Amino acid sequence: MPEVDITKLSPRQIPSVSYTIQNMWISISAMTFAMASFFFTLCVVLPLSMTRFFIPIDKLSMPETETKKAVLIIGASRGIGFNILKQYIDEPDTAIVATSRSIETVRSMAIELGDTVADLRCAELDLSGTRKQVSEAIKSLDRQYGPFSHVYEVSGISNHVKDHGVWGLDITGEMISVNVAGTVASVLSMYDLMKGRGYGKICVVGSIAGLYSPANMISYASTKAFVNNFCTSLRILAAPTGVDVITVQPGFIDTRMTKHMRNQGSTVPGTEFGEPEGLAEQMKAAMEDGGRGIVNWPVRQGVVAYGLQAMNPSS
Template sequence: MDTQTETKGLAVVTGASTGIGYELAKCAAKDGYDVVIAADETGIHTAAAQLKEFGGAVHPIEVDLATPDGVRRLVAAVQSLQRPVDLLMANAGRGLGEAFLDEDLQRAQRVVDTNVSGTIMLVHAIGNQMRNRGEGKILLTGSIAGYMPGSFQAVYNATKAFINSFSLAIRDELKGTGVTVTCLMPGPTDTEFFDRADLENTSVGEMKKDDPVMVARLGYEAMMDGEGDVVTGWKNKLQSTLANVTPSGVLAAAHRRMAEPKDQAN
């Protein structure tokens, strides 16, 4: 039997059809893990075909993690494999631009359902399995956006503030259990996020962004090392440090300059 197969286990990655999620899944696959990858679009099957080149088993699940039923379906699919989850990378996320009162409320609610509700439901289910077993690693994708009041991204930034806080809180709760929790906090990254969130016509949408390969690698390595959190990119580290000592009103005004649509800016 292959030694690598004996020593590696199973990784579950959400939001894995493109971007950071796909690159996280690639890190695990290259490292010898079998992977379950989930997303709410058909591209998850294309991602699975690409990940199979690393030799491990790849199980794509097309499911909407903004709904309780979608999370239950993913958990059931993982349980059907009758294998423990060694790595959980809860990366699924959704953004939305524009001023809050101008946003479609259903789309805004879907940001909350994806980023917060679906994430905590999944972590609760798989985290309990890990704690009962006495081992496992969890990575949640937060954001440096969680440090700033997000003018013109109010709901998104608030959800990331939740994830940043939630990650560090449950990390402390799980001390001594054999389960570690890491929060990956990237800055603007070169993914489809900005197009999907209607942020292309903004300063942040047009600025140079970090490479998702680099972001995922640093997050994956931090998780494997059991670190509490990792901010990727030196500019983002500086921004997160300054955010802790800058008045909220100043931060909100600075965020407005980045995220307000250019055709609306004063």
């Protein structure tokens, strides 16, 4: 977070008494509902979840489609998406379509992998296009290589800049175009197709930055807050249709994006950066086994981020 020179604060920026009392009530409310949630989870959700130890998982799962598994990975050329791809390449009777904004990039990735047991195809998909372009591209891929049973939406752009760097209108607009409009267009287009078939699994990458909104990541954190909220709500709406929706909220992961962040002087300790392989394993487990609406990785960072949500506006 940027350092604040308290000598430059004006009296107008000191919270008023009424505002402070309002935020005290917010804190009391947060503690009350947190305790209620804890006891509900302890007394109802935990016993229910323990039944999974005694009931075979295949009896809890939705029926598979008659076709072989078909996996679409949006943003597969590097980082998290590339590690998701590696989770599936040794599976027989599995078709994988790996997409990237640049077809050359994703093809280079495929060459690096060499021969794979799964049927691997490469395609170009640019989420910065118009809503119609993204939707038509998704439908075209589904017709050509699908029907897709699994979709991972990993693609997105970031702008981890220095505290006083440029983050203005142009950068924010670009992030909204890709991280919000592009994500919504691809996810809802795929959801409509899966809903019609009565089966499917969609996994979308948000961020824990969208939970507590650090000010020096205003553009990125705001777009990811939208993704977090949109996908957790879509999960509830999609449940009766037979479509699973999983939201991934990564913390600090050792990827090209966070390497750039560290090169700019990030003070986050190196030990806090989780391995993308570990996150990919958690994402696949959530998709295949069910029962997890949100994936946090590393878990400890997710726990802290959710705790920070309880901070009221005057903090």
